[in-house]
Amino acid sequence: MVKFQGVDYFDIQSLLNEEETLVRDTVREFTDDHIIPIIEKHNRAGTFPVELVPKMADLGMFGSTLPAKYGCAEMNNVAYGLVMQELERGDSGIRSFASVQSALVMYPIYTFGSDAHKDFWLPKLASGKAIGCFGLTEPDYGSNPAGMITRAEEKGIVIS
Amino acid sequence: MWITNGTLADVAVVWAKLNGVIHGFLVEKGRKGFTAPEMTGKHSLRASVTSELIFQDCEIPKENMLPKTDGLKAPLMCLNQARYGIAWGAVGSAMACYDAALGYAKSRIQFGKPIASFQLIQEKLVHMLTEITKGQLLTLRLGRMKDKGELRFQQVSMAKRNNVHHALEIARTAREILGANGILDEYPVMRHMANLESVKTYEGTHEMHTLIVGEDITGIPAYV
Numbered sequence: 001m002v003k004f005q006g007v008d009y010f011d012i013q014s015l016l017n018e019e020e021t022l023v024r025d026t027v028r029e030f031t032d033d034h035i036i037p038i039i040e041k042h043n044r045a046g047t048f049p050v051e052l053v054p055k056m057a058d059l060g061m062f063g064s065t066l067p068a069k070y071g072c073a074e075m076n077n078v079a080y081g082l083v084m085q086e087l088e089r090g091d092s093g094i095r096s097f098a099s100v101q102s103a104l105v106m107y108p109i110y111t112f113g114s115d116a117h118k119d120f121w122l123p124k125l126a127s128g129k130a131i132g133c134f135g136l137t138e139p140d141y142g143s144n145p146a147g148m149i150t151r152a153e154e155k156g157i158v159i160s
Numbered sequence: 161m162w163i164t165n166g167t168l169a170d171v172a173v174v175w176a177k178l179n180g181v182i183h184g185f186l187v188e189k190g191r192k193g194f195t196a197p198e199m200t201g202k203h204s205l206r207a208s209v210t211s212e213l214i215f216q217d218c219e220i221p222k223e224n225m226l227p228k229t230d231g232l233k234a235p236l237m238c239l240n241q242a243r244y245g246i247a248w249g250a251v252g253s254a255m256a257c258y259d260a261a262l263g264y265a266k267s268r269i270q271f272g273k274p275i276a277s278f279q280l281i282q283e284k285l286v287h288m289l290t291e292i293t294k295g296q297l298l299t300l301r302l303g304r305m306k307d308k309g310e311l312r313f314q315q316v317s318m319a320k321r322n323n324v325h326h327a328l329e330i331a332r333t334a335r336e337i338l339g340a341n342g343i344l345d346e347y348p349v350m351r352h353m354a355n356l357e358s359v360k361t362y363e364g365t366h367e368m369h370t371l372i373v374g375e376d377i378t379g380i381p382a383y384v
Contacts, residue, residue, distance in 0.1 A: 009289055044345065077303045081299055108173050108229075108238050111228065111237070139161045148176070152225075154178065160217050
């Protein structure tokens with residue numbers, strides 16, 4: 001199979017630093033070697049290729065911009081964006097997996113969580129040993145999340 | 161509903177109203193009263209798990225509340241992070257479709273020559289590449305501003321809105337260039353096209369992003 005050569009009519013490459021270029025090339029190769037050969041099979045079957053998760057974690061694709069002390073790659077936002085771009089060249093579903101893990105699970109735990117939350121969950125999520133999801137959208141409230149019906153009560157706390 | 165990775169997840173970041181105010185909670189897999197069945201029947205994002213999260217009197221310890229959440233701003237900040245990544249991701253889909261269409265146009269022979277030699281095909285390819293290039297410049301600038309802490313959420317909305325819209329259009333145009341072959345999964349374009357239909361709607365619909373930018377430039381919110 002011919003490797004993807006990139007699409008870069010305005011030499012945007014020249015605006016990237018060495019680290020950003022390395023990240024882009026690494027994920028580009030990952031997409032060629034690990035996503036494209038298997039993606040149509042999973043797309044037909046309607047399955048997510050869970051076997052990719054440890055490899056993605058090894059390459060720093062989860063919580064990419066968060067601090068190294070949690071096992072994250074601590075890359076800048078351009079490098080993180082390039083990860084998203086190159087993953088989605090493979091498949092939007094694979095990019096969505098990484099987006100949710102990073103932006104909707106690790107980011108809120110890092111930004112709004114206690115030290116105990118961060119210390120417990122972030123290393124697990126960065127290494128792909130734990131997977132997260134984000135529960136905001138409700139059947140009757142999509143674009144208008146302020147209408148949220150889900151409520152918590154203090155007893156303990158009960159969510160229903 | 162519509163929760164990506166829900167069935168796979170070991171932990172859910174769940175948003176709920178406590179005494180009328182939205183807070184975030186960590187709910188671990190296996191908590192009594194919490195289930196996450198997978199949704200089926202999707203024509204889009206088929207290689208991704210989409211689920212429903214169901215809570216029925218699910219009890220969690222008080223410490224599971226994310227202490228710094230207080231109102232709708234917190235989940236909206238998360239969505240803004242995700243939208244930033246989507247603006248970049250859409251360029252990736254578009255690049256894959258353009259690459260497939262260019263390769264096909266140069267090798268597919270009709271009327272004794274490659275279809276890439278026809279003006280109508282060249283116009284489509286030029287349009288695709290131009291929109292990809294504009295999207296690349298937009299995302300790079302977006303990233304540089306984000307790294308400097310200067311990025312406004314309305315700018316993320318504009319980039320997500322623009323890049324996904326054009327990526328979908330590019331995927332459809334690529335399918336046209338590939339003709340009937342474009343519908344086969346031997347080529348990636350129809351898969352990208354079907355995926356992008358979801359991406360155009362999730363993390364803030366195309367329409368909501370229009371209204372976010374519209375409010376920003378006029379000072380008048382159109383959705384209240």
